[in-house]
Amino acid sequence: MKRHNAPTRRPAANLKRPQPGPSPDAQEMAIRRVITAGLLVAITLLLAMTPIGFIRVPTPGEAATTLQIPAIIGGILAGPLVGLIVSIGFGVGSLISPYLGLKDPLIVFIPRFFVGVAAAYTYLGLRRAKRGILLSILLAFIVIAAISPFLLLYSAEIASALGVELTEVQLASVEISQFGAIMLFLAAAAIVAGGILAFRWARSEEVAVVAVGAAAVVGSLSNTVLVLSAAMLREYLVLPPALLIGVTHGVPEAVVSAAVTVAVVTALIPVRARQRGSRI
Amino acid sequence: MARAEGLRYVSIGHYMPTGSPVHRLDPRTKLLAAGLLTVAMVLANATAIHLGLLATVLLVAALARIPWRALFAPLRALLPVFLVLALFQFLFARETGAAESEGAAGLSVMLLRALYVLTLFLRLVNVMFVITLLTSVATTGSLSTGIELILSPLNAVGLPGYELALVGGIALRFMPIFGETLESIMLAQRARGVSLEARSSWRIIENARTFGNLIVPLFVDLFRRVDDLTLAMQARCYQGGRKRTRLVQPTYRLLDYVVISLTALLLAGIILAQRSS
Numbered sequence: 001m002k003r004h005n006a007p008t009r010r011p012a013a014n015l016k017r018p019q020p021g022p023s024p025d026a027q028e029m030a031i032r033r034v035i036t037a038g039l040l041v042a043i044t045l046l047l048a049m050t051p052i053g054f055i056r057v058p059t060p061g062e063a064a065t066t067l068q069i070p071a072i073i074g075g076i077l078a079g080p081l082v083g084l085i086v087s088i089g090f091g092v093g094s095l096i097s098p099y100l101g102l103k104d105p106l107i108v109f110i111p112r113f114f115v116g117v118a119a120a121y122t123y124l125g126l127r128r129a130k131r132g133i134l135l136s137i138l139l140a141f142i143v144i145a146a147i148s149p150f151l152l153l154y155s156a157e158i159a160s161a162l163g164v165e166l167t168e169v170q171l172a173s174v175e176i177s178q179f180g181a182i183m184l185f186l187a188a189a190a191i192v193a194g195g196i197l198a199f200r201w202a203r204s205e206e207v208a209v210v211a212v213g214a215a216a217v218v219g220s221l222s223n224t225v226l227v228l229s230a231a232m233l234r235e236y237l238v239l240p241p242a243l244l245i246g247v248t249h250g251v252p253e254a255v256v257s258a259a260v261t262v263a264v265v266t267a268l269i270p271v272r273a274r275q276r277g278s279r280i
Numbered sequence: 281m282a283r284a285e286g287l288r289y290v291s292i293g294h295y296m297p298t299g300s301p302v303h304r305l306d307p308r309t310k311l312l313a314a315g316l317l318t319v320a321m322v323l324a325n326a327t328a329i330h331l332g333l334l335a336t337v338l339l340v341a342a343l344a345r346i347p348w349r350a351l352f353a354p355l356r357a358l359l360p361v362f363l364v365l366a367l368f369q370f371l372f373a374r375e376t377g378a379a380e381s382e383g384a385a386g387l388s389v390m391l392l393r394a395l396y397v398l399t400l401f402l403r404l405v406n407v408m409f410v411i412t413l414l415t416s417v418a419t420t421g422s423l424s425t426g427i428e429l430i431l432s433p434l435n436a437v438g439l440p441g442y443e444l445a446l447v448g449g450i451a452l453r454f455m456p457i458f459g460e461t462l463e464s465i466m467l468a469q470r471a472r473g474v475s476l477e478a479r480s481s482w483r484i485i486e487n488a489r490t491f492g493n494l495i496v497p498l499f500v501d502l503f504r505r506v507d508d509l510t511l512a513m514q515a516r517c518y519q520g521g522r523k524r525t526r527l528v529q530p531t532y533r534l535l536d537y538v539v540i541s542l543t544a545l546l547l548a549g550i551i552l553a554q555r556s557s
Contacts, residue, residue: 031510035509039450041450041451043502046459105322264495
């Protein structure tokens with residue numbers, strides 16, 4: 001009996017196709033995309049409803065989420081459309097999850113739409129990049145992460161030097177206490193240290209794999225940044241606690257997302273190499 | 281970390297066929313009513329409105345003869361997380377518009393904040409109740425059908441309404457299946473001596489590694505299922521949703537129109553009340 005996961009064959013050229021329409025390849029890809037999206041949403045919802053979906057972190061928010069990982073994997077392996085659909089599922093999951101307290105859709109629903117899409121396009125953009133370019137981009141991010149605490153601390157001075165007028169409210173919102181400044185520097189140091197480790201890892205891996213890791217980090221960070229920005233816009237949080245949450249949740253989330261995504265994709269390479277239309 | 285047993289029962293609520301008039305509503309009505317109520321809960325800021333919505337939900341649950349135990353069960357898992365969140369809000373958040381409007385002279389800042397936190401809590405409870413209620417009065421199959429019918433106008437505009445509804449249906453149907461898979465993965469890993477216990481909060485790397493041990497096999501299983509399902513659907517000549525018909529066609533009846541109109545009026549009323557306050 002033919003093994004069910006052997007590659008399917010093309011129809012012979014002289015067989016009349018029963019219906020006009022898309023070729024079997026396109027149709028099979030369409031079905032495959034629908035099914036992939038559906039199953040990934042199922043896993044997202046499952047993770048949302050069980051304690052597995054969260055990793056405990058010692059902060060007031062109590063747990064970093066891992067719900068964005070199926071959306072990221074969907075975006076990388078099946079394209080931006082599937083990434084978008086699973087990201088919407090991620091939003092729904094975060095709304096219905098009994099483990100997440102915040103239920104305002106403008107904060108936990110709409111900003112999360114972009115996770116899968118961001119991951120997908122990052123991966124598409126990076127996977128065929130030359131190694132040198134990839135490493136330069138990574139270096140650039142490390143440098144930016146190192147500089148950003150200074151930018152934030154002196155944002156008022158920078159704005160006046162550039163001649164930009166800031167309102168009272170905006171000035172007040174970027175005031176950072178001494179404690180906050182220390183936290184910022186620690187966070188930047190941690191990010192730089194992590195970045196250096198990531199750089200060393202990237203140099204020893206194939207470009208495609210590094211692209212997967214980078215896409216996962218971008219996807220996870222887009223979740224962190226957009227959700228916290230929305231929270232600040234809706235006045236749930238001011239800047240210092242938002243930054244605290246962003247660093248203490250966002251960094252572990254990004255690291256875990258990258259690790260799990262790379263592990264899943266590399267585990268699947270032998271499986272997918274047997275199929276047509278593999279994206280790796 | 282959760283125990284392995286019991287994960288297979290994870291779904292968003294259990295269907296309870298009590299034969300009430302609520303159960304007999306068209307699935308689209310249930311979905312629309314739940315959706316409109318959720319929007320109302322999200323938009324409302326005043327504590328009084330949330331209390332009113334809570335009363336409405338409890339009334340519907342009573343009409344549907346859903347036992348209170350089923351409704352309140354998810355809350356027990358929720359409470360510790362919410363208490364921590366509430367504490368955080370208390371210490372750091374600024375007062376928003378509603379709290380300011382309710383805060384005439386004489387109410388202290390602490391009381392305002394407490395009221396605000398209470399509103400958050402009520403909103404959370406309300407949304408949870410609506411979702412539990414929805415899944416208690418409708419089977420996942422009928423909800424799938426409802427989603428497909430609601431999304432069907434999208435097909436006229438060129439968007440893939442059928443496919444989106446299929447995504448939702450597959451997701452609902454496979455949640456308990458993946459729950460079972462996760463259970464067997466946990467047992468298999470435990471049999472191999474892989475630690476599954478969650479350490480304290482500080483040992484993030486270990487917790488992450490534990491998580492990875494469970495998740496990576498789950499995803500590999502997922503993509504294997506993708507292959508199986510694709511082949512199965514192709515073998516059944518699935519051509520997309522365009523020409524598919526249904527064995528049981530849901531139809532609207534008088535009660536459906538009544539329910540939808542009442543819910544829409546409720547939402548409109550809440551929006552107007554918010555505007556004027």
